[in-house]
Amino acid sequence: MLPSHIIYPVPVARWEPNTKERLVRAALDLFTEQGYEATTVAEIAERAGGLSKMTFFRHFPDKREVLFAAGQEVHSQILATAIAAAPETATPLQVVALAVDALSATFTDDRREFAARLRTVVAAQRELQERAASKHLALAAAATEALQKRGVPELTASLAVELGIRAFDRAFDQWADPACRQSLADLTRRWLAELQAANAALG
């Protein structure tokens, strides 16, 4: 099974195949089984295949970051790359649409079950919700900066990005329901269209 939303496959050193991913999956398993508070870094490392705490801390600064660190970096990169690559004639909103398209395309449906569990764990813990909000801000900042590099004024860029990330978040929330049968990319496009219409109506 592939990793999900917050988590994204990242290159790992040859001598430690998939350690990072194994830690993430072990953490989510333990958080689901016994709760976030009750789980220690040592337990996560052990569950990930008899690893040490030291190995854990080579990959993540603390227990909370195990669910966020890799995703934040990789998702920011996906957004920034797509924004830089968009056609020169695209409007800010069109550029953002392409960027969230690129991001949601990386979430294939075999990742839905993992995403659903992740959503449940995050929803149960204020500390994780705050980290999720801070990830939201970091993605928005990265995308806004990328748009500004195209010459879009900062205010316009930040508002266009806000619509895109809201569309992605709402779509993700629906998609991460095991009963959902739609693709994340389709849901994101639909939400972006709705948000755009509501926004235009604000005047």
Place this chain on the structure above:
Amino acid sequence: MLPSHIIYPVPVARWEPNTKERLVRAALDLFTEQGYEATTVAEIAERAGGLSKMTFFRHFPDKREVLFAAGQEVHSQILATAIAAAPETATPLQVVALAVDALSATFTDDRREFAARLRTVVAAQRELQERAASKHLALAAAATEALQKRGVPELTASLAVELGIRAFDRAFDQWADPACRQSLADLTRRWLAELQAANAALG
């Protein structure tokens, strides 16, 4: 001197005059002098006039909340009340403008110096920045709910509120500069007009 931004005078029991405010001011003093990490709850309580840790914990769940808890509650209330009281004919954006007007009017210029110190402390600490982001979300949720009670659809409400809170945040950041000579209310109105124009141009 009066309390500031995040902090807002709240009713206190007669037998404990201003304990909450004294704790907040003592905390900000200590965070400024010796840093957030290095400051303990016991020190804050002591500095607030020889209070005990137990007294601190009667008012705040932890060290971090001392800068946020009271403000979040009172500011949410100010926004919700102003939204409910807005004229029936007002558009969602006009309602939001009245609400952020009511909020910024509570920050008189004698609170600027306190706000400036608060801004410096928060900017230096990731944990506090995350809490500030989470306060932003809580205010937005309260305001969105109040708008929905007026019959505004959720998507429209949340976008109108986002513009208002962004205007307030940007204005506050300028206002909390000791060199600033403008009122927070004026700055907020100006930012809201700019954000609205940028948003309308998105199409």
